Amino acid sequence: MLLIEGRGNDMFELTGKTAIITGASRGIGKAIALKFASLGANIAFMHVGDGEKAAETEAELTAMGVKAKGFECDVSDYEASQKLVDEIIEEFGEVHILVNNAGIVRDNLILSMKVEDFDKVISVNLKGTFNMTKSIYKHFMRKRRGRIINISSIIGLVGNAGQANYASAKAGIIGMTKSVAKELGSRNVTANAIAPGFIKTDMTDSMPEKAREAALSSIPMKRMGTVEDIANTAAFLASDEASYITGEVIRVDGGMAI
Numbered sequence: 001m002l003l004i005e006g007r008g009n010d011m012f013e014l015t016g017k018t019a020i021i022t023g024a025s026r027g028i029g030k031a032i033a034l035k036f037a038s039l040g041a042n043i044a045f046m047h048v049g050d051g052e053k054a055a056e057t058e059a060e061l062t063a064m065g066v067k068a069k070g071f072e073c074d075v076s077d078y079e080a081s082q083k084l085v086d087e088i089i090e091e092f093g094e095v096h097i098l099v100n101n102a103g104i105v106r107d108n109l110i111l112s113m114k115v116e117d118f119d120k121v122i123s124v125n126l127k128g129t130f131n132m133t134k135s136i137y138k139h140f141m142r143k144r145r146g147r148i149i150n151i152s153s154i155i156g157l158v159g160n161a162g163q164a165n166y167a168s169a170k171a172g173i174i175g176m177t178k179s180v181a182k183e184l185g186s187r188n189v190t191a192n193a194i195a196p197g198f199i200k201t202d203m204t205d206s207m208p209e210k211a212r213e214a215a216l217s218s219i220p221m222k223r224m225g226t227v228e229d230i231a232n233t234a235a236f237l238a239s240d241e242a243s244y245i246t247g248e249v250i251r252v253d254g255g256m257a258i
């Protein structure tokens with residue numbers, strides 16, 4: 001058995017690293033923040049309109065002995081995103097990891113989907129990922145290292161009735177991930193995507209019971225995923241152990257999109 005000295009039995013080590021995680025006041029983003037902090041990383045995170053939960057998350061992270069701060073910032077606003085990223089670099093020093101996790105849904109069949117709801121989902125999920133990537137791009141280039149982890153969805157791989165906006169955004173994120181991997185590979189920056197399946201969070205708690213049952217029956221492993229399932233994969237992609245993986249999409253879905 002391989003013995004690793006240092007942090008107990010933890011396989012991955014993020015001590016001294018700083019991560020920016022979008023949408024980490026709750027759900028999957030929060031789980032990623034807690035996992036990264038447990039591995040020693042400092043955390044700067046963003047949210048929109050979720051001040052109470054953001055304050056709780058910030059307190060939980062700080063209690064783990066790392067530097068942590070939550071910021072209210074809309075990723076669909078490029079100027080605001082760039083300004084905040086610059087402030088975070090100023091305050092935290094080097095940033096090593098960017099996790100683009102912020103996302104929303106506005107589901108409806110195309111027949112009834114409002115044009116504003118199409119635009120809104122593209123603007124937060126897809127353009128938000130672009131805005132944050134553009135905001136950290138020069139920093140990662142200069143430092144000649146960096147990790148970008150984009151939270152896509154299996155819906156971006158297989159589509160879904162009632163989610164044309166969301167599926168387009170999540171498929172777009174995969175194209176963007178592969179493009180960034182090609183642009184920044186020579187600078188030792190990796191870009192990968194995680195495609196979660198059906199994960200228990202506020203987003204899926206708000207689904208109608210019938211839709212939830214239908215989704216569950218299509219999962220070979222017959223259970224919803226947990227936020228920790230996604231956080232563990234993100235920790236791997238952020239770790240030194242994943243340094244030669246780029247442009248990859250990892251499904252974490254219990255086999256749902258096989």
Ligand code: NAD
Nearest residue numbers: 023024025027028047048074075102103153196199201203
């Ligand atoms: P959630 O609704 O629980 O949390 C969303 C987070 O994003 C919150 O912190 C919120 O404040 C933040 N946010 C929303 N709009 C924002 C904006 N404009 N700018 C900055 N922050 C913003 O969602 P979740 O279920 O934890 O999902 C997280 C990500 O995982 C999303 O990208 C989602 O599409 C993706 N995903 C979720 C599932 C699932 O089953 N829950 C499946 C596949 C993919």
